[in-house]
Amino acid sequence: MNARQAALHPTDLPVAPTLDPAWVLVEEGFTLTREHELESLFAIGNGYAGSRGSLAEGSALSSPATFLAGVFDSEAGPVSGLAPTADWTRLSATIDGQPLRLDNGHNLEHRRVLDMQQGILWREWRHQNAAGRITRLQMLRLVSLADRHLLLQCATISPENYSGRVSIDAALTGTVTELRGSSTTVAMAVARQVVDSAGRWMGSPQQVVGQPSLEVRLGETYRLDRMVAVYTSRDTGEPREMASRQVERAIEDVNGVIADHRDAWLARWKASDLRIEGDPAAQRALRFAIYHLSSAANPEDERVSIGARGLSGTAYKGHVFWDTDIFMLPFFILTHPEAARALVMYRYHTLSGARAKAARLGYRGALYAWESADTGEEMTPPFVVSPDGEIVRILTGEQEHHISADVAFGVWKYWEATGDERFLVDAGAEILIETARFWASRAEREDDGCYHIRGVIGPDEYHETVDDNAYTNGLAQWNLEVGEEVTRLVAERWPEQWRALSRRLGLEAEEPHRWLQVARELYTGFDEQTGLFEQFRGYFGLEDIDLAAFAARTAPMDVLLGRERIKRSKIIKQADVVMLVHLLWERLLPEVRKANFEYYEPRCGHGSSLSPAIHALVAARLGDAALAERHFRQASEIDLSDNMGNAAGGVHVGALGGLWQAVVFGFAGLRFTDEGPEHRPKLPPSWRSLSMRFQWRGRWHEVVLPESGAERRTTGDDP
């Protein structure tokens, strides 16, 4: 027992739940059919491992699952999915022969608390069984942020009005080894200990394998610790041995493991917290977003990225979309550059898959997979059976090509914010060059003297196989220009590395010039007279449907109107031209930004969870506070409201990243100029102040934005 443990009562946990409601998500009572949603919302993770917040003893609707980033199951079919590993959270008790369950007996109190500040899932439960025995339990569960291989569960049990026999069933014991997919070995080593309130050991870790049974006495408290260490063959050649060794060490200092984890979370929050005065709901929603974003990232592994639902659920199979590069990455770039680096390096390591996809479709360079897993190969399912029984062909994997520019955009933003030269030279430049090269081959010069990009899907996926999507072409144009710029930059500053890189890529001197020519002559759909971009060729001729008539809807517009009708209409699924305005803000004149937002915003059905936050962001930057706040509220409810219907498969990490951006780039008005970062805040009226920290080119900035729009800034090297 070390010094940290010595000051505590033997069964005391070294930390207590955070009480401040702005830091916690609380679920009182028990509603069986909400279990899958709650498991997602209350998930814990560290970017290496993620566990759903399932009830330890299970219920009729429990789906406990622990996922390990990068561990996919490829044996289930051609589209691999994140593979759940052994359930280390299963823990149930039987009191004098009666199982302790929520659906059995009477729950005097039951509360689950996601303690976002400390990264801990708490559970407090007072249960009375049919015989009248009252038991109080407190449970703690964490996935260590300090040591990503450690998972911990602690439970205290106090018989309030009886003495008797308690049997504990902790299904996973010893060391378990599984083979996942075709090649990944996962090893989990488990150690447990039980101690009573006098500090008497009820069994050593070695003795309490199997199903321990305790004689418990009224008035006493007993504590069970279950420590798990997990390694895979992705980490080491000896996962089983590593897991066994580590768990043996960790069980010796459980309180130390908890304290280290808590400290790691506090440090993360110190770097990333957004403090809002005057709007508790917005504050909690922002912390929920930051919590799940932080839970999903692992700066120590650059061969994994963050799937659309992180490690919080099975939906989307752990696949990586543009969500990561466009919606999540900015958060990491500014608050956790090491994690951002791992994310952009994932795109470097999957470049071969992107090159193969481009070649397969007859193009040069790199066309990233719309859905990417561990190898970078295209993982988009080709068909889906819709709930009305129709077999629908999925074209995004073939046509949603803007993903390549999205990846390039993220890479460039990372470079701009960090000045990470080694990354740029070793990896980033290659991505930018290969994506520019793709666009140069993808665009075709036609009789009108312009280059065109035909047969694509833009962010608005209601309209497929369209020509000259404004977002795609706009980002392609940007990508071509930045590709050329990076060739000059690297050639000038790192000539030796440039020679090697250009030789390896077979890049002729004139090729970047051609990229500029394609960029200059690329059709953009911009009308000088109206200042509008046409979202794609023919869009302006489609049917205008007034969305106001559908304001009370709870289903997406393509469901309400049908796929064919929606294709013939101007209703768009999500920010498309508005997204272009957001990303290329500095390139557009103020009146162009405004005209396009005012045209497209009323036509957006927000059928994607990614959409409301971007509209909030752009509305805020344009100064429409009321509209910005309305979109912000909608965005903040995507997971936290229980009537959206699809958090069961995991939280929407991309939407959470969008929410963070709506505050930082929208309400706070953060932008970067040659002189450095500056703010033009436009806070919602109820916000008295907004405080934030971020890192820009190696310096931490702390900003407090009051309602008046004034700002106070301090800078330093540490968060």
Added chain:
Amino acid sequence: MSEASILVPLDGSEQALAALPVAKVLGETERAALRIVHVGERKPPDAELLERLRLAAPALDGSMVEVRTGKPAAEILLAAGEVKARLIVMCTHTAAKPGKVPGNTATNVLRHAPCPVVLVPPGHGLSAWHLHHVLVPHDGTPTTSAALRPAAELAERASAELLVAHVTDIGAAPAEAGSLTTPRYVDQPQHEWPAWTSEFVKRLACICPLGHLHVRLVLARGSPAAEIVRLAKKQSTDLVVLAWRGKWEVPHAATLKAILGEAGCPIMVLRA
């Protein structure tokens, strides 16, 4: 322990006989005896009873026949209470008032029945009925899931397919905690729809055990009544099962009333 029974009110009309084949199949499936109830102003002589009911002796097939006098709906309800009927199976309307469906008697029985009621449209007479496809409209609430339990048990015993239909329309989602309606966001349909379908069925199954039932979920859009009628016809439905919250007066039960008039197949009404 008394034998389970299914009550079959027959008023002596040709239309009322349509309930009998349905009741027979349900009786076999539920292992329940049929009790035919005839309510008249006066009791007919025994020798005239079958003729009065327009039945040939073989059609009775072991069913008991009870004759009561008084007001039809009240007597049917009394009989159901006395024998603790598992089901009442009766025709939606038999009187010459084609515009009113269900008729007065059926309406009163439905509103006050102590057990589920199966209302059978007239017109099929004594032609055979089978139970292969059961259509269950579901608003996504736990209350509806709980109410549908008898229907799921019936479908499983009959080895019938259970088609669960969720109809989405413009309007607020149910406020009941734990409800699952059409997702507000469908980021990527290739992932969202399979996940939603699975979640809907799991939420149903955790309250209403589905055993080995073959369950299909279908999402429809538009007016719930019109969509359920459309699906019932398109899917060759043998029985539509509706969970009803027990309120009949306008504006309540609009969907139920519309379906009763148009579905063209028997409707089982369960109290939610």
